[in-house]
Amino acid sequence: MGRRRGGTIIETLIINALLVLMALAVLVLARTRNLFAVVVLSGVYSFLMATLLVALDAVDVAMTEAAVGAGVSTVLLLGALHLCKSEEARPAHRPWLPLALSGATGLLLIYGALDLPDFADPAAPIHRHVAPRYLQNEVDVPNVVTAVLASFRGYDTLGETTVVFTAGAGIVALLRRRRHKGGGDAQ
Amino acid sequence: MRNDLVLRVVGKLLIPFILLFAIYVQFHGDFGPGGGFQAGVIFAAGIVFYALIFGLENARKVVPDALVEAMLAAGVLLYAGVGVAGLLLGGNFLDYFVLDADPIHGQHRGIFWVEAGVAVTVCGVMLKIFYMFAARGDGATGLGE
Numbered sequence: 001m002g003r004r005r006g007g008t009i010i011e012t013l014i015i016n017a018l019l020v021l022m023a024l025a026v027l028v029l030a031r032t033r034n035l036f037a038v039v040v041l042s043g044v045y046s047f048l049m050a051t052l053l054v055a056l057d058a059v060d061v062a063m064t065e066a067a068v069g070a071g072v073s074t075v076l077l078l079g080a081l082h083l084c085k086s087e088e089a090r091p092a093h094r095p096w097l098p099l100a101l102s103g104a105t106g107l108l109l110i111y112g113a114l115d116l117p118d119f120a121d122p123a124a125p126i127h128r129h130v131a132p133r134y135l136q137n138e139v140d141v142p143n144v145v146t147a148v149l150a151s152f153r154g155y156d157t158l159g160e161t162t163v164v165f166t167a168g169a170g171i172v173a174l175l176r177r178r179r180h181k182g183g184g185d186a187q
Numbered sequence: 188m189r190n191d192l193v194l195r196v197v198g199k200l201l202i203p204f205i206l207l208f209a210i211y212v213q214f215h216g217d218f219g220p221g222g223g224f225q226a227g228v229i230f231a232a233g234i235v236f237y238a239l240i241f242g243l244e245n246a247r248k249v250v251p252d253a254l255v256e257a258m259l260a261a262g263v264l265l266y267a268g269v270g271v272a273g274l275l276l277g278g279n280f281l282d283y284f285v286l287d288a289d290p291i292h293g294q295h296r297g298i299f300w301v302e303a304g305v306a307v308t309v310c311g312v313m314l315k316i317f318y319m320f321a322a323r324g325d326g327a328t329g330l331g332e
Contacts, residue, residue, distance in 0.1 A: 079320040149222065150298040155281060158281065160305075168311065168316065
């Protein structure tokens with residue numbers, strides 16, 4: 001931790017700059033009607049998120065975000081865009097009610113977050129429960145994240161893998177049936 | 188994009204390294220950032236990149252549909268199989284300590300196979316979703332036009 005003391009201010013600056021950029025990306029995303037621009041912007045958002053996670057020392061999550069959020073899902077969205085019009089239709093109603101709802105939810109979340117312990121506070125409850133035992137590293141794997149995911153929380157990861165499998169199987173079931181019903185072609 | 192010379196050349200140069208990086212992420216997950224999930228996604232991204240440049244048909248020749256569909260289930264089965272192996276060797280479900288005479292080595296062995304299972308399923312699912320979406324575009328040619 002001694003290494004980090006000097007860099008704290010710069011780190012906070014970088015993190016805040018990234019957060020501002022992400023907020024900007026979201027604003028532009030909400031305003032844009034061209035779906036191609038929307039897909040590219042959501043890729044930009046994911047890369048900003050990945051950079052932020054690197055700044056927060058969560059490299060494993062950052063890697064996943066960059067690969068899934070910015071990489072594969074951008075390609076999948078482009079593939080979906082290939083099947084529909086590239087311009088979003090004008091909404092029939094003014095979005096005031098949904099806007100008020102999401103604003104209220106956001107405020108509630110911020111209010112709830114005020115009670116959370118400080119970021120990286122070693123005295124926080126979450127760091128005093130099972131984390132010390134994980135860090136004793138009885139499985140002798142240098143990357144604690146891997147040890148927790150694959151060994152200590154093996155059941156959770158088995159569940160996650162099953163969820164991914166179910167998602168894939170669901171997609172297969174949905175898209176295949178359509179093809180059979182529509183005769184030869186995929187529509 | 189099939190006829191774009193720059194893309195084809197850069198793709199041919201880059202794809203082996205993307206796949207190699209995925210394997211590195213898989214096997215180095217114990218020591219550095221990464222693991223099965225990330226490796227599976229990166230490997231699938233490499234194949235998707237290939238499909239975008241050289242067309243879905245060619246990608247299907249490299250990684251056939253049957254293989255992708257088998258990968259969907261094989262990963263989960265491999266993962267659950269490690270758990271059952273623990274049961275058979277006298278431990279609990281997903282107990283890696285019993286997988287080898289040396290408990291630490293047993294842990295390493297369990298984590299290795301579990302991560303392999305995750306990678307196989309994730310890679311299969313990503314590829315399957317991409318194949319299905321791409322095939323719906325215009326016949327079988329996919330996105331690479």
